[in-house]
Structures are given as structure tokens and as C-alpha cells.
Amino acid sequence: MNSTTTQKRTDKATRSGKTAVAIAIPVLTATAVLAPTVGMSAAAAVPGSEQSVQSAPTSRISHYSGGGVTIRGNKWLNGKGVAVIRSRQCTELATRLYAKKGWGSLNNIYGMRSGRVYGGKLTFHRNGSGYVPVPGDVLVELGGSYQHVAVVNRVTKKGIHTVEQNAMPNGRHYYPIKGKKVYGAFGVRHVGGFIHSKKNPNTN
Numbered sequence: 001m002n003s004t005t006t007q008k009r010t011d012k013a014t015r016s017g018k019t020a021v022a023i024a025i026p027v028l029t030a031t032a033v034l035a036p037t038v039g040m041s042a043a044a045a046v047p048g049s050e051q052s053v054q055s056a057p058t059s060r061i062s063h064y065s066g067g068g069v070t071i072r073g074n075k076w077l078n079g080k081g082v083a084v085i086r087s088r089q090c091t092e093l094a095t096r097l098y099a100k101k102g103w104g105s106l107n108n109i110y111g112m113r114s115g116r117v118y119g120g121k122l123t124f125h126r127n128g129s130g131y132v133p134v135p136g137d138v139l140v141e142l143g144g145s146y147q148h149v150a151v152v153n154r155v156t157k158k159g160i161h162t163v164e165q166n167a168m169p170n171g172r173h174y175y176p177i178k179g180k181k182v183y184g185a186f187g188v189r190h191v192g193g194f195i196h197s198k199k200n201p202n203t204n
Helices: 003-015 090-101
Strands: 069-071 122-126 138-142 148-155 159-163 172-178 190-197
Touching (some): 148 172
Antiparallel strands (some): 122 190, 138 148, 138 190, 159 172
């Protein structure tokens, strides 16, 4: 009820010799409460978490609320890596490494396509194309609700050893090679390919 309406009713009541009584009616404000979808794990409900909708093995943790350096920089990439900090997002590791090395800007990791050069330095090689990654390349997992990346540490004929953040508790993961394809992604994801910088001097 606005003030004008109240005044008119009060004047009418005064003329009739009756006393007007103002009644205050409280207005209730609705508050939305968000809750995780039934059946979804708590980790999957955390914004920015890389947990796939499909449950991953319990040995791989989707989100850390804390944690310091998991692997020191001198313990991987031939002693020339950067600190692996498991509480940070996976892309932060690759972005920080490439920025420090001057290998290029990783600002479109999940949108890269093969046959193109990005920033004059970066190329994307599709999994199964026959390309063999080298230490320092970025392995990209695609599919599912959240994507993931890891950095190649060393490559053998049987598989690829990587380091990663926001995933395995020890900061390391192994991807087996079968034929020309690389496997080992978790949940519904698959290994989409590899990002290589022409400034990366490492070889197998």
C-alpha cells in the first residue's frame, strides 16, 4: 500500500467519524538454495573441478582444497621443470611452464586444432596421427564435463610419463601407447592430442 492510498482512506475515515487503522503486511523474500544434483559427488559439484561425471578410480582426486609443492622443478623435465602444486588447476602448470620457458601462450588449450600454428610457436597434434610427443609437450584430455591437461615428462615405446596438477595425489600419471594411439584418460575423457612448441628443444 503506498502513502497516497493510505492518506485517502484516512481522510475518508476522518469524514465519517471513524478511526483508521493501518495494517502492516510483511513481505516475504524468497531465497534460492542450491544443492548438488542427486547422485553427483561433492567433488563434481565444486566449480572448476576436473571431476568427470563418470566416477574415476579412487586413486585420482578431482579437487584439492590445499597442498603445497608435490614435485619440485628439479625432479622432472631433466631437472628443468617448475614446481608441481597439486592444489592448483591443471592448466596452471602448463601455462606457468610455457611462460617461464618462453614457449608460447597457452590461452586456447581446449580449442586448438591440428594443422594450425598458434602464436607463431604452438601446434596441436591429434592423438593417433603418428606424432610422438617429447618432454615438455602438453597432453590434452577431452570429453566429459571437465577437460584435463598434463605435461609430458618422458616417453618410452610403451607409454608416456607425465606430471599434473589437480589430479593424481603424487602429481604423476602414466598413459600407455597402443599402436599409434595413446590411452589412459580417466572417466569418459579421452586423449585428444598434444600441444608442441617449436621453441621446445627437448627430444626423446
